[in-house]
Amino acid sequence: MPRVSLFVTCIVDQAFPKVGLAMAEVLERLGYEIEFLEAQTCCGQPAFNSGYLEPARAVARHFLRTFQGSEYIVVPSGSCTTMIAHHYEDLFAQDPAMLAEVERLIPRVWEFSKFLLEVAQVDDVGARFDGVVTYHDSCHALREMKIKSGPRRLLSKVAGLTLNEMDIPEECCGFGGTFSVKFPEVSGGMARTKIESIVRTKADTVVSIDSSCLMQLQGAMSRAKLPIRTMHLAEVLASK
């Protein structure tokens, strides 16, 4: 079986390592050999989204160097994958040599659920998770990568799991990177609107493929003293 290289993302690395471990576990269960290149750090999105292109380029170059030899790079995040697969081209639009490297990189970068469905070609990873969940469509994943039915298909194969859709699954959770701290009331308000919808599903867990969304929603739900927890899709799929 081929080897996959994990790009866990800076937020998973430092704040939600269980997500990375869960992703590794699922991939190993499917027979992949896992590589974690320690040189990895971040995709550069925080700088890019804040309008600081030079720092973003510097971080992107480091990413490209780190992963230049990896055949499959698997990422537990729609927004980071989008940064790499869609915005690195914007960052290096004026640099033909770097652009060529980016073009070589893009087909090798896979958001986790897409990797499972399109490369591993499985939708049932033998998971078990007893409970009612609802799924949040993170914006970049949904709108830039058209990821919508994939994660739902994977969840449908998890034994014991019931999926209740919220009425606004596609609405933004309000994170938006630095937006969440530059416009906290708006960000908080957006989270609360989302949470009202989540509560109506009677789910005990919110699932997404983006840890940043989950961090935002969990933070708001905890503030509201709601007993609902958040889990990354990888964690659900790693459950037995």
Place this chain on the structure above:
Amino acid sequence: MSRDYLLYKVRTALGRVSSQAPPALAAPMLHIPVIKRDSRVTEFIRHFENLAGKAFRVADAEAAGACVANLLENRTAIASNSPLLAQCGITSLPAVRSGLRDLDQLRAACASAGVGITSADYALSTTGTLVMLSSQREARLISLLPPVHIAVIPASAILANLDELFTILPTPAQQTSAMVFITGPSRTADIEQILVRGVHGPGEIRVIIIDDVTVN
């Protein structure tokens, strides 16, 4: 001079030179659904009535005239100079004024009439729309000022949709200074998103469709 200056700025912004022809534009993609004549009528009526209009389908000009006479109740009306209305006997009904060509008279009549009666040049079946071109036969204010608008049209005037209209009438500006599409009664939802009809234009609209008539 603002004109030359503005055009200069536009050209400079775009990196274009004067009289540089644009690239050829593909022909408009107009899709005319195939709808049989009878379906056009029923479809038109369905959409028209969905918008709170009321439609009447009659066999001939005489029946149309009778229908209008009924609808008028006790109200005064101003009718346009469309020959079809005369053919139907509408212009000779007692409470109906027509034949006005003087603007001041027309305005005064429209401002005080309870009903405005017109024909229409075309109608669109997929939306229940009336298409009216301003002309000596059809003044604009008749379908606009009075609180009720009654339109009398031959079934043959009903086209499939907007695409068909623009296919047969690609350059309306050559025909008229004012073409209007009327789809239902005047409405607004500006206050609390609550729908109210008849805010400026007619609050009630009626159409009479004549199956068999040749317009003079």
Place this chain on the structure above:
Amino acid sequence: METTIKQTVADPKLQLAIYTATGRLMAKRSESIASEVLPDYQDLRTQANLLKKQAIENLDWYLEQFESNLALHGGKAVYCKNAEEVADFVLGLARERGARLIVKSKSMTTEEIDLNERLEHHGLEAVETDLGEYILQLAHERPYHIVAPALHKTRYDVAEIFSKRLGVENEVVIENQTMIARRVLREKFLSADIGITGANFLVADSGAVVLVENEGNARLTSSAPRIHIAVAGIEQLIPRAQDLAVFLQLLGRSATGQPITVYTSFLSGPRRADEIDGPEEFYVVLLDNGRTRLLADPEKRQSLYCIRCGACLNTCPVYRKIGGHNYPWIYSGPIGAIITPQFHGVMQDPWLPFASSLCGACAEVCPVKIEIPKLLLQLRSDVTAAKASEGKSGVELLAFRVFAWVMRHPRIFGFLGAVAAKLAPRVPKSMYPAALRSWVSERELPMPAPQSFRQLWRKRGRP
């Protein structure tokens, strides 16, 4: 009335009003573009985008074509570079014709140039006739939303405004309020000397102005007075009358979920020799007011494709929280966020391009496919570049340079993470840096994990 973002988000009445109004408009839009109803929807968007691209990228050509076709039918094009020139033109004409009363139908462009204020300053009476705009004019407020200008007003607000400004009895029934407005404005229509409208589209091959509405006030404004002036931004051109088949299908549905609005007027000049009614004189003001600046940027000129449907406002989770009045200009929502900095310079409201989570919902609903999030990102880097050139970068540039440096040195990244994990639980909230305080004002903060992924992975002894 100046409100802050904080006040608006904390006001439950306003939140409910904004949310329900925009929610309703969105739901109607969705119904009207459902694949059973409009299977060609995506094709139409593609066509609309191509047609606007053609018009904008060859704008001088289409302007001249418009002008000559307009003249052919007795109308006159009046090119104006800014607000003053428009006001001067209208005032000059009014003086020459002895005009005192003007009726206006809804036009964002005339609000953009404060036309009413300028005219009233010179003793003319300019009455808004769109119901929502009329209410706001009486209340001295600016519109809350492109398509639903008075969505923040309740019937009780309206009752108070009418009784105070019109001297009528306190009337709270909405239908009756509407009839009061109808009566008052009917008089104005019939006695006005000049009617001023906007233009939803300018049709180059016809020299025509297209007006789209539901109330009938645009028809009255353009039919009853002797003189009709349509004020339009130069970007409102479309090449051909036949292209309306595409645009009219998209505009009504995107704005309010209507396959077509109640009235669509196609006006190409003053009344003709054989026509009985209609204006004697017909002018189309072609306004720059900074549009040529937007035109000059090949990436951002697509902002000018906008047909002012308001769909991006209705779908934007940020607009739905902060409402129209928290945007610095009359154009609000996502479209406002991209054009305001281009018209006014990025440093006028440097926060504006950042007031977005970049969710992309706006780009999904835009009928002419403006890439709004892409332009927001470009504007963000324009802001940082402008700040740098003015020496105003402050601590943020430094912070991101440090960020980039750390992210290029994985061992330092790992080390700092480990330090944060040890220290963070011990730092009292009062000592949090601004960003963290901002976070905790609305949410609980996740603590850094006691061991990072890289530490845990190392422990497993994996390669």
